[in-house]
Amino acid sequence: MKRDIAAFVAQCDTCNRIKVEKQRPAGLLKPLDIPMWKWEKITMDFIVGLPRAPKGNDSIWCRTPLMWEEAGERQFFGPAMFEEAAKNVAKVRENLGIAQSRQKSYVDKRRRELTFEAGEFVYLKVSPLRGTKRFHTRGKLAPRYVGPYKIKKRIGDLAYELELPEHLSGVHPVFHVSQLRKCLRLPEDQISPEAVDLQDNLEYLEYPVQILDRAEKGTRRTRIPMCKVLWNNHSEREATWEKESELWEKYPHLFDVK
Structure with missing residues (x-):
């Protein structure tokens, strides 16, 4: 009986929407690739929310000027300079790889690997987005998950694109795997959440x-x-x-x- 109850709760639509996730967060750490050459990877930032300018702009594209030095006499070319620069670059790349590997080992101890296939159904976590009306859930007693929604395809190693309904057309359909919970029962097999007509002896009629x-x-x-x-x-x-x-x-x- 205990096994049947556990299986029923695991497939219950209401339970999956309300229950808190007690497992470790899904998704192992995916470090960024180390660039092999300058300008291969470009990082930029934007300052938004500024007062609108006469030309209609309200954002600024920012980049930090790196490796600026004062003008002076210095040797820029020569075999010795190239050899020293190559050693420094190799050392920097090695240190970056060691740091990424160390941080990944720390983080992965507290996370779990979770993958889905295209065509499966998942619930979407919306509890971190409290206070917004985007998912039509708001307040303390609002569901922690919405859905289930069908997975269209996998993007990268840790993200999935979902088939969202029409009323969520303004939401970007790609989500990290940590925001998804697997749906064990297909939507067409789920019982409608309408109230069941119970008898005085806590039994309900089937017809x-x-x-x-x-x-x-x-x-x-x-x-x-x-x-x-x-x-x-x-x-x-x-x-x-x-x-x-x-x-x-x-x-x-x-x-x-x-």
């Missing part, structure tokens, strides 16, 4: 809502008409085969032809 298919079963001499029935609070995968005679007796409205 057929639709006949999906018909067939005949039995032996060579006896043929029993059967109907594949869809029940309330269940998906089509959980439909059962019932005797047609019993359905006629208890639920004749299923056979009404409109």
Whole structure:
């Protein structure tokens, strides 16, 4: 029973939206590639939110002037200078690689690897974005996750592009793997979050809502008409085969032809 309860909670849509993630954050550290030559990698920054200028600009592109020195007499060329510069560059690259490897080992101890495939469904974490109306969740009791949404493709090693609904068209569809939670049950198999009509003894009534298919079963001499029935609070995968005679007796409205 404990195993069944754990499996049900793991696939529950409401639980996946509300529950806090108690596992280690997903996504191992991905250090930036070390540039092999000048201007191969360019880093820039922008100052935004400034008062709008007469030409309509409200941002500034900034870059830090590196390696500026005062003018003076100095040797710029020669075999000795080239050899010394090559040694210094090699040493810098080696130190950068050592530092990246050390930091990655520290961070990865507190993280876990998580990957998805295109076509899978995931929940999107929105709890860090509290106070915004972008995902239509706001307040203390708002869900921590929204979705599930289908993965379109994988971008790089740690990001995924999602198929967002129309009302989220203004949201950039690429998210880091740490913001995603795997959906163990397909959306069409999930029970509608509508309230279940409970009885006084905490039981709820099950009744057929639709006949999906018909067939005949039995032996060579006896043929029993059967109907594949869809029940309330269940998906089509959980439909059962019932005797047609019993359905006629208890639920004749299923056979009404409109």
